[in-house]
Amino acid sequence: MLSIGDFAGLGWVSVRMLRHYDTIGLLRPAHVDPHSGYRWYTADQLSVLNRILALKDLGFTLHQVQAMIEEKLELGELRGMLRLRRAELAAQVDRDTARLALVDARLRLIETEGHMDTGDVILKKIPAIRVAELSATAAGYDHPTSITENLSPLYPRLMELMEQAGVPMTGSPIAYYRPAPTGPGDETITVHAAFPIGAAEVPGAGFDVVELPPIEAATALHQGPMSEAFRTGQKIATWIEENGYRPSGPGFAREVYLDCPPDEFDKWVTEMQVPLDGTGIATGKN
Template sequence: MLSIGDFAGLSRVSVRMLRHYDAIGLLRPAHVDPHSGYRYYTAEQLRRLNRILALKDLGFSLQQVQVMIEEKVDTGELRGMLRLRRAELAEQVERDNARLALVDARLRMIETEGHMNTGDVLFKRIPALRVAELSTTALGYDHPTSITENLSPLFPRLAELLEQAGVAITGSSLAYYRPAPTGPGDETITAHAAFPIGDAEVGTAGFDVVVLPPIDAATSVHEGPMSEAFRTGERIATWIEDNGLRPVPPGFAREVYLHCPDGELDKWLTEMQVPLDGTGNATEKS
């Protein structure tokens, strides 16, 4: 048999924890010396301890763990539970990494306050554009992952539908947004994924065909992931204010995806186009 210290070392838990498990009846020692009170464990008890720790890592309370241990959760069921928990943790890590990248980007923006360069913001008159599109509902800019998760799958699906319909894509893919409130205080938006199709004839093909109206817009090319689009948005907002102009409410930018290599978000190039209201005699630049 193993002393409590040796058992703790081999199982990589603390002696204090083993004593606690003994006190609540979760893992009793195999033997307690009646004279010294020393606790001793067997190697076989490591299996029970591993199950306890696995279930604890899944987020169950010790009371719940005890019930499950006594009900003898089989190895296959436990393996499935651990795989599910692993997937959940991996997803959480991905979300946390995205949040960390966003915090870093905002810190960089704060560091450049007072030194905003708006030289790359241009005024453009953008002609009407006929597009094929699919749309979805998302939770809005307060929940950027909702937009990505709902919008991104639409582009490959739309491209597939266009190919099946024999309709050629004539330009860069784009996205635009509209408010889509469904109740008081709701900030959901309708996100549209679109491809230009020129004057192509289209029958019934599982997508919508619309003509986006001509707009006067403040534009700038955003470099990097769209999760950091606020950097370019701030430049555009500063340029609009400096030029005495106003965005068309609610100020959503149209996004034209110029260069978007798979798996290389840092190399993405996206033109952000903010429609302007009352541009008057604003001068177009190329």
């Protein structure tokens, strides 16, 4: 048998923790000396300790861990629970990493306040564009991950439908946004994923065909992930104000994805187009 000190060392835990686990009935020693009260453990109990630590490190409370241990979960059940919890934690890490990147981007933006260079903002007259599109509803700009989660899946689905219908795309992917409130205080938006299609004939193909009207827009190239597009958006806003213009409608930018290497978001190149007063974003469908 192993002394409590040896068992703690082999299990990479403290003696104090083992005493606590004994007190709450989570992991009792195999033998307690009736005279000295000294605790002894068996090597087999290390597997139980490993399960406890794995469940605890994955965020379960000691009460939850105890219930799982007492239920004598089968190895397959435990493995499935751990994989599910691991996936949840990995998703949380991804969200926190994205949030940290967003905070860093906003800090960099704050550092440029008062001396923002707007020299690369260009005033353009953009002709009407006929596009195939799919749309979805997102929670709004207060929830940027909702926009990505709802917009991104539309493009591969739209490409699939266009291929099935024999409709070729004739230009870069486009995204645009419209308010979609369903009640007072609702700030949901409709996200539109679109591909230019020229004058191609389109049978009933499961997607909409929309005429994006001609616009006069303040435009600038955004380089990097779209989660940091607010940097370029603020630059355009500064230019608009400095030059006496006003945005049209809610001021949502139309986005034209010029270069989008898969999984290399820091290398993306996107033209952001903010329609100016007197122009619109989209008209009816046909």
